[in-house]
Amino acid sequence: MATQAERRATTRGKLIDAAASVFAERGYHGATLDAIAERAGLSKGSVYHHFASKHVLFATLLGDRLEARLAEAPRPEDAAAAFLDRASDPRWAPLFFEFLAQAARDDDVREVFVAWLRDTRARLADLIAERLGGPPDEQRAVLVSALANGMLIEVMFDPSVPPELLGRGVELLASATGAGGGGSVPRRGA
């Protein structure tokens, strides 16, 4: 094959991909390292060569995914739409919430998630500010972030919820007059 570094990288990639699908299918506890190794066309030994533990593998995987989900971020409402697209992958959403539960109980995982959450908020705040003018407003960002995650639940368990509802909600929250700090613009629209 190629150089060792490349080999290492591709193998790691295979493992992460396999882990993603197996974890998604069966959940954290339902997934076995053997199954992951098998799907990657590798062995469990290899898994442990690349990741210290099942837990680390999981955290790595989720970290990557959470990051990726943020990558695409056009306007707030569109980000919202993109967000819910992910939700429509019925295999990803449960993992997200499983991750939450883990994060609540495990400090390492918590750190990963908190970092992601902060990042999400910051980007949302920027997007909103950019669209409405005025300084970034942390509180609005929190509301929008919350609404998006909450809508994930609604959609997950009720397919009849129209996807564009999230966009409407985001507009309502984002265009609201800023709280506390800067009296921002109650105006909305492009």
Add this chain to the structure above:
Amino acid sequence: MATQAERRATTRGKLIDAAASVFAERGYHGATLDAIAERAGLSKGSVYHHFASKHVLFATLLGDRLEARLAEAPRPEDAAAAFLDRASDPRWAPLFFEFLAQAARDDDVREVFVAWLRDTRARLADLIAERLGGPPDEQRAVLVSALANGMLIEVMFDPSVPPELLGRGVELLASATGAGGGGSVPRRGA
């Protein structure tokens, strides 16, 4: 002791209480039936006498809790506040999300959760309608429900989020223009 029916009821109560605290502390998979039995001052045999399986015990418990969380429902914003009070119990929230993940993968659990979700929305819709007049609006209820659950996440991982923020958000969403008349908040920009 007392009559058998009473005995049965109190024992069942003890078990559910114990299960609540153990599940909350360690999560579903981390909790063992032995631990639950021990905390209840009972034995595992008793657990299986009252509940067919660990899974059933969990579903029962969660069903009760979800129900209880709805019981107190004054005005929408207050319901929201009450909701977040629960959230401030750092032991309950993770369970909620673990339950979500389970529900997404297991049809029995899903049924329980979907029923609860529908109920929540219906009550929220009524509350909102009652407060603002006009017919119940399913979509607003969905948004409020989503926001509340989403804020649970925000608060869980960032204690600095002011609890009253949820109330503000709920007002923004609830008072938005429903079908027809009372549109006070502008719809789509431009």
Add this chain to the structure above:
DNA sequence: ACAACAAAACCGACTGGCCGGTATGTTTAT
């Protein structure tokens, strides 16, 4: 070129503990 050696990547059989579930016995109510 090519051994000969070293190191990293990878394999897969094994195990040890854990815990859900069961089977059987003992106590308490009717």
Add this chain to the structure above:
DNA sequence: ATAAACATACCGGCCAGTCGGTTTTGTTGT
């Protein structure tokens, strides 16, 4: 007497993690 409530001891499957070995890549000396 008898049935329900509860206790105790046990089993058996599962699976994360380990470990010694094999293959692949990389290096060095001649």
